[in-house]
Structures are given as structure tokens and as C-alpha cells.
Amino acid sequence: MKVSVPIFIILMGILISVSHATTVEWNNNPIDQSVDTLASDTAVTFDNPDGQTLPALDTYKVATKSVWLDLKRPSTGEVQHAHVLIRYPKNTNATTGTTDGTDSSSPTKLPGVVFMHGAGYGTADNSFGDVAEDLSSAGFVTATVDKPVWSTNDITRDYPGSAHAYGQVVDYLRSMSMVDADRVGLYATSESTWISPYLVRDDGNIAFQILLSPMVHTPRHALGFFVAQDFAIVGANPGYQSIVRRVFSADTAQFGLTNLDFNPMIAEGYSIPTFVAYGSKDVMTAQVDGVRSIELMARQSDNWNVTVRNYPVANHVMRLGDEAEEGTPLVDRYERDMVDWAVGTSRGLKETSASIAGATIYQSIAVPTNLYGHTKLTIYGVVVHVAAVITLLVAFILSLIALERKIRYMIGRRGPSLGFVRGYQRVLITISATTIATLLLFFAGVGQIIWRVVTLIWGAAPESPGMIYWSWYAIQVVCVLVVWAWSRVFCQLLNTAAQKGLLRTPDEWRADFEIKRLTGKPVLRIRGTHTGPIIASTRLGVALFVATTLAMFCVLLVFAFWGLFVY
Structure with missing residues (x-):
């Protein structure tokens, strides 16, 4: 003994x-941050002095067609033969070839939207079906595409290469006779909001963007925040929570994995009209820090057209209930608000509704921006x-x-x-x-x-x-x-x-x-x-x-x- x-x-x-x-070391302060909204009503309205007849949700029947594009990865030259599903409204003068009565030489062309995938391996057929249908029913030509992944995986994803690939889809949409090349926008969700700033900056002519649960910060900081917050929410012992700090302090660049420190915070990526949608039950996104960063970058790019909506009960993908169950619906009002915003914005109208509306935006802990490898x-x-x-x-x-x-x-x-x-x-x-x-x-x-x-x-x-x-x-x-x-x-x-x-x-x-x-x-x-x-x-x-x-x-x-x- x-x-x-x-x-x-x-x-x-x-x-x-x-x-x-x-x-x-990991500083959670400030904790329990919040941003008060200017109105509880999330409806989006515009000043329409010319009395334009604006299409709304379910105005048109929707038709579809399939095309295939070879999406090239610039860094390696790899090509992915990707399916693109085009949805477009039926019986508009752009799709029938007739004029709108103001221009005797050509029909009025339609705005377009390209959808960008979040995490995983989404395809043109199993992703964005409802929201793409919504926008097409309001007069948009939409394109959903197989997620460009090439030979990468979730850890080695090529974000700049993905921006180039989605840019190819944008260019294809612009080349369609029914589409107005100057009115093509983006619909990006979750992971793809790390990609969209590069596409907006490099393209230079994206008309608008809809960002669903944008991650905003670097993957190291955004993912570190979400995992740490979720460990706390489920009640994990503080000892287990300390594991998160060590995991997201890994210097993965030593092994050729640089995505953790990929920088998506490009001010030029927010230089266009932007619609940001959050859900109050979203346990992945740093919403308060996200709103502040987006508005700061938009102001730096002299853009004052940022609309933020926070929907109660909605989760990270703006759904109600358990996403593990099939057919979970989108949250009330989101579809109509998003479509109304896209319609008014694509026509250059001035928004009259509150710039920030819905439920109070809340964030439990700060984004660990001091974290490094x-x-x-x-x-x-x-x-x-x-x-x-x-x-x-x-x-x-x-x-x-x-x-x-x-x-x-x-x-x-x-x-x-x-x-x-x-x-x-x-x-x-x-x-x-x-x-x-x-x-x-x-x-x-x-x-x-x-x-x-x-x-x-x-x-x-x-x-x-x-x-x-x-x-x-x-x-x-x-x-x-x-x-x-x-x-x-x-x-x-x-x-x-x-x-x-x-x-x-x-x-x-x-x-x-x-x-x-x-x-x-x-x-x-x-x-x-x-x-x-x-x-x-x-x-x-x-x-x-x-x-x-x-x-x-x-x-x-x-x-x-x-x-x-x-x-």
C-alpha cells in the first residue's frame, strides 16, 4: 500500500x-442574445404605383422538362453528368410565344431561379419540389439540379467548384428563350449558403437571392456553434460538451482537409436583394450573429435591400414537426411570403413591409469565432x-x-x-x-x-x-x-x-x-x-x-x- x-x-x-x-478555451458569451422584430406579421408587401398585375402563389399551372448538363469541376477537370429539372408556368405569353400587349415584337420574358442544395447528396428529382413548384406557379422558370459532388464527400466538398457548377446552371437558364437573363436569382439553403456568396461575386449579374437558414460563418465556427448548442440542449454532461471544443480545434489542414476554414464571409455575396428565412426551432443556425453579419456585409456592399423573416415552430429546413417523417409540410406563411418577395423583387418594386418580422430572433450562445486549428x-x-x-x-x-x-x-x-x-x-x-x-x-x-x-x-x-x-x-x-x-x-x-x-x-x-x-x-x-x-x-x-x-x-x-x- x-x-x-x-x-x-x-x-x-x-x-x-x-x-x-x-x-x-471557449467563450460562450454573450449568451441568450436576441433581436426584436419590427412586426409579428411576416407578410411581404410592395409599393405598386403602376398598378402592375402581380402573379401570386398558384396563379399558373406548372409544366416540367428534363435536361442534362456536364458540370465541370475547374480544379481537376472532372465532369459530372447532372440531371436538371426545369419547371415553368403554363399559358404565359413567354411560354406560348405571344406578346403582353406592350411590346409588339416579342413576348415578355420570365424571371428564373436556380436551387442550391444543402448537406447530403440531393438530386434534381428529390429536392426542392414544393418550393420550386410554388415559384413556377407564380411565373418563375426554376431549375433544380443533381448536387455537384464529383469525387468529393461531405468532408472534402469543393465549394468554389460547386459555385462554378451552379453558375453553369444559371447560364443555361439564361440561355432559355422564355427567361429574362437579367432576372435570374438563387435559392440557397444551409450548406449552400457557403457557396452562394462566391457565385454572386463571380457572376456579377445574379438578380436576387433567397437564403434559407444561412450558415454565414466559416464551417469551423458555424458547425462548432451548432454542435455545442445542441449538446447543451439535449442535456449532455459538460464533460461531453468539452469534446466539441477539441474536435473543432483540429488542424485538419495538416491532412489536406481545408474546408473547416473555408471563408464564405464575402461582402460582395450580399450586394443584391436578399431574403433571409429562419425557423425558431432551428437548432443548427446562429441566427442573431447571422443576421448581424449579413446586414453588415450588405451595408459594406451598399445594399439596403435585406428582408429577414423568422417563423415560429419551423425547423432548419422550414418544416413543421419531425423531419424524419415523410411529407412534413413547410411552415405556415413561408411559401406565400417567399413567393411574394421574389415576385416583387424580380420586378424592381420597393418593399413596404417590415424588413425584419416574425418571431423574436434568439441565440443561446455566441459563435466561437476565436476558435482555430x-x-x-x-x-x-x-x-x-x-x-x-x-x-x-x-x-x-x-x-x-x-x-x-x-x-x-x-x-x-x-x-x-x-x-x-x-x-x-x-x-x-x-x-x-x-x-x-x-x-x-x-x-x-x-x-x-x-x-x-x-x-x-x-x-x-x-x-x-x-x-x-x-x-x-x-x-x-x-x-x-x-x-x-x-x-x-x-x-x-x-x-x-x-x-x-x-x-x-x-x-x-x-x-x-x-x-x-x-x-x-x-x-x-x-x-x-x-x-x-x-x-x-x-x-x-x-x-x-x-x-x-x-x-x-x-x-x-x-x-x-x-x-x-x-x-
Whole structure:
């Protein structure tokens, strides 16, 4: 016990120091920010001095046609053969080829809208069907397209390349005889609002844009905000919430992944008339900081035409209820307000309704704009996790070999198969079982939190925290027990080494290291009783013990990296 306690204190000190060293500062202030709206009514109205007859929702029947475009990725030259679904209103003078009575030479052309996908792998057929139909029924030619992804995935998405691809769709829409090339706008949602600023800036002639739940800030800051907020909403223990800080402090650029710090905050991207729509149940978007940043960038580009609407009960995609269920409807008034705004704006009318309306805009914590990639922390984290995986794999393989050997020895009645010295087998089983159980509990807690966050995003109400709160403390308790077991392992090793005569004082080593007077050559004479095995009598037993204990200690270092010895 006298030896175990100091060893326990030293081990705990090492692990606590690691947890402190990997802590990332994160300031949630200011908290509970809000922006009061100017009106509760979200309706959009315009001054119409000339008495123009403005189409509205469901004014026209809608027809569709399919085309295919080769969307090129400029950085690599890759081409994606993408389906584009064109919707257009029937029986307008633009689609029938007749004039509107004011121009005897040509029919009046229609405004257009190109839709830009959020996260995932949306297609022309399964995305934006209802809102595209809405706009086409009010006189717009709309284009939905297969999301341009090429050979990328969610982590390696090419945002500038995507802007170029959507620009190709814009150009195609402009080339249609029924479309007014100067009145083509964008409808961007969530992830694509990181792309739309580049398209607006590079194109130079986008007429207007509708932004649904715009993310605005860099992916590192926007995603860091949304995950941290959602962890808190579902009731995750503050210890689990600290994991978010470490994850979004990763310097992914070291591995060629630069999207986390992709900068979408381009003032020129907000230099055109902009309609921003939020939902009060959106748990992904920093709405207060988003509104402020959009308005600031718009003002910098001398644009004062920004309309903001916040709809109560709507989620991130402006739907009602649980998005996991099929056919969830869009929130009341959103479709009509969005269409009315697009109609009036595309005709150059002046808006008379409030610029910010609907429910009060609220944000629980600040966007962590001071967050950046920590290179040393990232490298250390990778080394520790790779070491843990490799040592666990080696220990698992050796365990299978040992099990096979033990079965053979039992069948052949050949005695002990591994030859562990008394006490070591029990210690090995204890630290392995407790460490693996702790690891499984940790995975279960994180997995449960992720599932709760996903259902929250879909629109489900938060549940009682339960396991995702108390499991962190349970893991900490078990970790302390594991460290105590480790101290017993070292104590056992020291005790065995002492019994074998391998622990000696400096004077004893000098006495053992004698120099023959005649030859002048040193001779090492170890005095003691160091006979027999220290850990096990077989090489397999020794290898299994060393590999397993090393793997379990690497797992403890992983726990320390994620802050289990601090929070």
C-alpha cells in the first residue's frame, strides 16, 4: 500500500496534466442574445404605383422538362453528368410565344431561379419540389439540379467548384428563350449558403437571392456553434460538451482537409436583394450573429435591400414537426411570403413591409469565432489515438493466439499454457476488463448524444438527459479505479524485481561492477536471487502482458485527451 499510493498519485498527475494540456478555451458569451422584430406579421408587401398585375402563389399551372448538363469541376477537370429539372408556368405569353400587349415584337420574358442544395447528396428529382413548384406557379422558370459532388464527400466538398457548377446552371437558364437573363436569382439553403456568396461575386449579374437558414460563418465556427448548442440542449454532461471544443480545434489542414476554414464571409455575396428565412426551432443556425453579419456585409456592399423573416415552430429546413417523417409540410406563411418577395423583387418594386418580422430572433450562445486549428494538439491527438488502435489490435491478436494455445493445453493436459507468475494474470484481467468496459460506456454515451442531436435536428423534442449526463461521472469513477489497478501493477512489478534481486542501490551496483586489478577489465557480478520468471515463464505470456497493459494505458491517454481527468 505504501508503494501503491505514490505510484497512483504520479499516474493521476500525468493523466490530469494531459487533460489540462489538451483543454481548449471557449467563450460562450454573450449568451441568450436576441433581436426584436419590427412586426409579428411576416407578410411581404410592395409599393405598386403602376398598378402592375402581380402573379401570386398558384396563379399558373406548372409544366416540367428534363435536361442534362456536364458540370465541370475547374480544379481537376472532372465532369459530372447532372440531371436538371426545369419547371415553368403554363399559358404565359413567354411560354406560348405571344406578346403582353406592350411590346409588339416579342413576348415578355420570365424571371428564373436556380436551387442550391444543402448537406447530403440531393438530386434534381428529390429536392426542392414544393418550393420550386410554388415559384413556377407564380411565373418563375426554376431549375433544380443533381448536387455537384464529383469525387468529393461531405468532408472534402469543393465549394468554389460547386459555385462554378451552379453558375453553369444559371447560364443555361439564361440561355432559355422564355427567361429574362437579367432576372435570374438563387435559392440557397444551409450548406449552400457557403457557396452562394462566391457565385454572386463571380457572376456579377445574379438578380436576387433567397437564403434559407444561412450558415454565414466559416464551417469551423458555424458547425462548432451548432454542435455545442445542441449538446447543451439535449442535456449532455459538460464533460461531453468539452469534446466539441477539441474536435473543432483540429488542424485538419495538416491532412489536406481545408474546408473547416473555408471563408464564405464575402461582402460582395450580399450586394443584391436578399431574403433571409429562419425557423425558431432551428437548432443548427446562429441566427442573431447571422443576421448581424449579413446586414453588415450588405451595408459594406451598399445594399439596403435585406428582408429577414423568422417563423415560429419551423425547423432548419422550414418544416413543421419531425423531419424524419415523410411529407412534413413547410411552415405556415413561408411559401406565400417567399413567393411574394421574389415576385416583387424580380420586378424592381420597393418593399413596404417590415424588413425584419416574425418571431423574436434568439441565440443561446455566441459563435466561437476565436476558435482555430491547434497544430500541436492535433498531432498529439492523432499519435495517441493511432497508438491506442495499434496496441489494442496487437493485444487482441495475441489474446486470440493465447486462447487457442490455452485450449490446446487444456485438451492435451499439458499444464499452464502461459505460465504467468502468481498474481499477474489476475491483474491483467482486472485492468483489461475495467478499461474496456469504460471505453464501451464512453462510446455508448457519445453515441446516445449523437442520436439525440440528430433527432433534435429532425424536429423531435428533447428528452430527459439520463445516461448522457451521469455516464460521464461513471466513466471518471471507473477511470480512477483503472489507474489504481495500474498502480498495483507497477507495485507488483517492483515487488517481483526486488525479490529477484534486480532492484539495487547505487552502492550495490558499484560493488557488483568490480574491476580486476591485474587485467584492468571491468567484470559485472550481480549478487542476488534473480532466478525464475518475473512476469511469465513463456514468451507468449510476457508478450501478452506487455501488449495488453500498454494498450490499456494508451486508452487511458485517449480518455485524458478528451478531458475525462479534468471535468
